[in-house]
Amino acid sequence: MSYVAAPAAFAAPAAARRRAILGVLGAGFCFAVAAALIKATRASAIPTFEMVVFRSILIALAMMAVLRRQGGFLAALRTPRPGIHAIRTVLGFIAMTTGYVGYVRLPLATVTALGFAMPLFLTLLSVPLLGERVGWQRGCAVVAGLVGVLIVVRPWRAAAADTPMDAVLLVLAGVVAWALTMITIRKLGNAGERNATIVLWYCLGSLVLSLVLALPGWVTPSPRDCALLVAAGLVTAAAQLLMTDAYRSGETTLIAPFEYGAIVHATLFGALLWGEMPDGWTFLGIAILIAAGLSIWWREVAVRAR
Numbered sequence: 001m002s003y004v005a006a007p008a009a010f011a012a013p014a015a016a017r018r019r020a021i022l023g024v025l026g027a028g029f030c031f032a033v034a035a036a037l038i039k040a041t042r043a044s045a046i047p048t049f050e051m052v053v054f055r056s057i058l059i060a061l062a063m064m065a066v067l068r069r070q071g072g073f074l075a076a077l078r079t080p081r082p083g084i085h086a087i088r089t090v091l092g093f094i095a096m097t098t099g100y101v102g103y104v105r106l107p108l109a110t111v112t113a114l115g116f117a118m119p120l121f122l123t124l125l126s127v128p129l130l131g132e133r134v135g136w137q138r139g140c141a142v143v144a145g146l147v148g149v150l151i152v153v154r155p156w157r158a159a160a161a162d163t164p165m166d167a168v169l170l171v172l173a174g175v176v177a178w179a180l181t182m183i184t185i186r187k188l189g190n191a192g193e194r195n196a197t198i199v200l201w202y203c204l205g206s207l208v209l210s211l212v213l214a215l216p217g218w219v220t221p222s223p224r225d226c227a228l229l230v231a232a233g234l235v236t237a238a239a240q241l242l243m244t245d246a247y248r249s250g251e252t253t254l255i256a257p258f259e260y261g262a263i264v265h266a267t268l269f270g271a272l273l274w275g276e277m278p279d280g281w282t283f284l285g286i287a288i289l290i291a292a293g294l295s296i297w298w299r300e301v302a303v304r305a306r
Contacts (some may be wrong), residue, residue, distance in 0.1 A: 020255045023246030028262030030239035035103045035111065036269045037232035040151055041225050042104040049214035051100050051229055052093075052175050056207035058233035063203050063262070067196060076196040077204075081188065088184040088198070090203030092176045096206065097176025105167040107276035112266040113152050113286045114171050119296050120145040121179035129183050138299050145292030151285030 003125040038051060067073050079085060100112035120142045134142070155169045188198055221229065246255055263286060270276030278286070 012149040015082075017254060020246040020260055023242045024162070024255045024258040025261050027239040027246065028259060029265050030235045030242065030264035031262055032108065032269055034232045034235040034239065035108050035266060036273060037228045037235065038100055038103045039108065039274070041221075041228050044219075044222065044225050044231075046219055046221055046225060047214060047217055048097050048100045048104075049210050050218060051232075052097055052206065052210035052231055053214050054226075054229040055233045055236060056094075056203065056210050058230065059237060060203045060207055062237050063200055066175050067200065073200075075219075076194065076200045079193065079197050079201070081191065081193065082201075084184060084188055084191075085198070085201040086205065088181060088188065089202050089209070091181040091184060092202050093206050093209050095174045095178035095181055097210075098170045098177070100172070101167060102171040106163060106171065106272035107274075107278070108266040109263060109276065109278050109282070109286070110152060110163060111171055112263050113282075113289055114149065114168070114175060115178075115264070116260070116289050116293050117145060117149050117172070118175050118178050118182075120149075121176050122182055125176075125179055125183060129180075130186070135299075138296055140298070141292045141295040145289055145296075148285045148288030148292060151288065152282055153285075155282065257294055260293070263290070 041051070064073065067076050099111065099115070102114070123134055123138055123142050127134055148173070153163065153165070155165060155168075185198060189195075267276075267278060
């Protein structure tokens with residue numbers, strides 16, 4: 001979820017606002033479709049790193065096409081901060097691979113809900129790493145959100161077949177890595193690094209890492225699985241384009257809450273395709289997570305508007 005507020009003076013026309021809202025909703029739908037496509041390969045037991053290879057190749061090809069109109073490949077690759085880019089790449093790679101594990105092994109609604117815990121960890125980590133202050137209101141929202149996470153996964157109950165705790169812990173570790181990734185990107189941005197450079201280093205780094213880790217245990221995918229993985233990569237790319245266009249077209253204060261529509265799509269796909277109907281406690285935990293995330297988002301917007 002994005003937390004970069006638009007300038008207070010910015011007022012998009014009604015058509016642009018509608019386009020932005022539809023873009024965010026469309027991105028959430030595409031992300032849910034991509035997750036479902038990845039989950040559909042689970043019967044083939046394709047290694048996670050191999051799945052990431054497919055995604056990384058597709059994103060790298062898309063980046064090549066974009067960079068042709070933005071100064072070229074070598075210009076985007078140049079940076080005086082290769083070490084920070086390497087850290088950002090490793091953190092993003094961890095977040096992505098653990099998410100893939102979650103899509104295969106956990107209900108889609110559960111993985112999506114756990115992903116919404118990222119702003120909670122970002123808020124906590126911003127104190128020691130960015131020197132930010134967290135007031136009592138945001139602190140209470142973080143605590144409430146963590147309670148929501150516990151309600152969703154309920155580690156105190158006997159491990160259910162559809163929610164193995166090792167997979168839950170992996171996904172949560174990936175969410176923490178995602179929050180650290182956001183902090184690293186923020187530091188790169190504050191240092192004046194170009195968006196194209198940040199994305200290109202991550203794309204190439206993820207491709208190299210996934211290839212090195214996937215090749216020793218490579219499993220030749222069937223034509224069906226190849227089609228599913230390629231489709232997942234293309235749909236993910238479409239989602240990222242829709243999200244980027246949405247935040248360029250409308251105010252963050254208006255469109256950010258619509259990102260939570262992704263939980264609706266994920267729940268529907270999980271229920272219709274795999275019979276993954278969340279129970280009442282899970283719905284309660286998701287509601288608390290969303291409320292906590294919206295509270296943190298609202299406080300962020302209020303602070304930036306002052």
